[in-house]
Amino acid sequence: MNTFKKLSISSLLLAGLTLSPLAMAMGPFEGRDVNVKFEMWEVDADKNITDVLIVRNELDVTASNETTPDAEDFHAMDENFHLWDIDFNKRSIELTFTSIEAQTNEEQYMYMQPVGFRFSDEADNLSDILYVDVDDQYAPSAYNKDLVRYDANNITVNLQGSMCHVAGMAGMPQCDNEASPTEYNNIIKLDILFADNADALYGWAESKYSELFPASGESFSILGYYAREYPNYYLGIKDGDVYLYDKNSGDLVNLGSVNPFLELMHEDMHSADNGCAEGQHMMPDGTCMNNNMM
Numbered sequence: 208m209n210t211f212k213k214l215s216i217s218s219l220l221l222a223g224l225t226l227s228p229l230a231m232a233m234g235p236f237e238g239r240d241v242n243v244k245f246e247m248w249e250v251d252a253d254k255n256i257t258d259v260l261i262v263r264n265e266l267d268v269t270a271s272n273e274t275t276p277d278a279e280d281f282h283a284m285d286e287n288f289h290l291w292d293i294d295f296n297k298r299s300i301e302l303t304f305t306s307i308e309a310q311t312n313e314e315q316y317m318y319m320q321p322v323g324f325r326f327s328d329e330a331d332n333l334s335d336i337l338y339v340d341v342d343d344q345y346a347p348s349a350y351n352k353d354l355v356r357y358d359a360n361n362i363t364v365n366l367q368g369s370m371c372h373v374a375g376m377a378g379m380p381q382c383d384n385e386a387s388p389t390e391y392n393n394i395i396k397l398d399i400l401f402a403d404n405a406d407a408l409y410g411w412a413e414s415k416y417s418e419l420f421p422a423s424g425e426s427f428s429i430l431g432y433y434a435r436e437y438p439n440y441y442l443g444i445k446d447g448d449v450y451l452y453d454k455n456s457g458d459l460v461n462l463g464s465v466n467p468f469l470e471l472m473h474e475d476m477h478s479a480d481n482g483c484a485e486g487q488h489m490m491p492d493g494t495c496m497n498n499n500m501m
Contacts, residue, residue: 234297235401236270240330243268243293245283248321248365254354256321256363263322267329270295280305289316291324298404300326302364304347304393307371307382316347317370317379323354324364334403335359337433338447338465342396345387347371348380350395364395400465402426402433405444408465409435411472412442 244265249258264286268278276292283289292303302324306314336359341352347369354365371382371393382391405426412420420442423435432450434443441452449462462468 234272234299235333235399235403236295236297236300237272239270239332241268241270241295241333242266242325242327242329243278243281244325244327245281246322246325246363248323248363250321250365250367254321254365254367256356256365268293268295272296276301276303283316284318284322288313298399298401300362300397300399302395302397303389304371304391307373307391307393308389310373315370315372315382317372318366319368321365321367323366324362326362326364328360331360333360334401334406336362336399337402337405337444338400340398340400340447342398345384345389345392345394347382347392347395352395355397362397362399364397398466400444400447404469405433405465408444408449408468408472409442411475415475 242265245263246259247261247263248256249260251257263284264282266278266281270277272295275296276294278293280290281293283291288306290304290306292301292305294301294303304316306316308314336357339355339357339362341355343350343352346352347366348371350366350369354367356363356365370379371391372379373381373383382393384390384392387394409420409423409426413422419440420435420437423437426433426435428434429443432441432443432445434441439454441450441454443450443452444465447465449465449468451460451462452458453460
């Protein structure tokens, strides 16, 4: 397995390839249509949705990295209250409960029943969803990220049990949080890995490390992995992590989260496209700067 050490994130960073936010290319949502619903559900004992009881609100959104938010004041249970902003950016969806800013009793929420958002690729203009990572750092009180469900074309965000209060209620936590970007715990962020992202990563590995991963065929699904086969290895992604399977030794190695690899790929592709040398990025004035100078 020593031959693969050159691909580890730590060794790449030590080589001076510092990951840069400038390298992040436009994500798969850009210019694509996404159907958004707020629904009431029937669920089983494991909180899996078994039936849609009511659709409270529905909107088709054309996502744009330049528009923030993409959908403003999307209402949940009532068209006058419980308003959310929805922002699609690169590979992420950010939900912000904006009603709490009014600081009134009517604009607070507590959802004890299974209700929440459904995001659907009804236009079939996105590749398959492989994984959804939930950032709940500034989520509403008692929000349970383990209730997020997804398949190839849908993501559901179940808000059951969560709440966002500003007025004092006995035993109820308040939403205020000075550390939050909004000063409230009212943000739920989803980072989505699509099949197109994985395919691009495999293609980049074939180009960058062709001695290990010569040009291959199509990606395929096997035992929960989204993978490609090479003469001596399989590369696969499962539950947001990258795996390497060595055919000769039979070793399966978890290389860690896919996100740093995607960022490194975009950094490398950005440098190649902007005319700068490898390991450099282009500044707004057109000059090239070494990545390790950032």
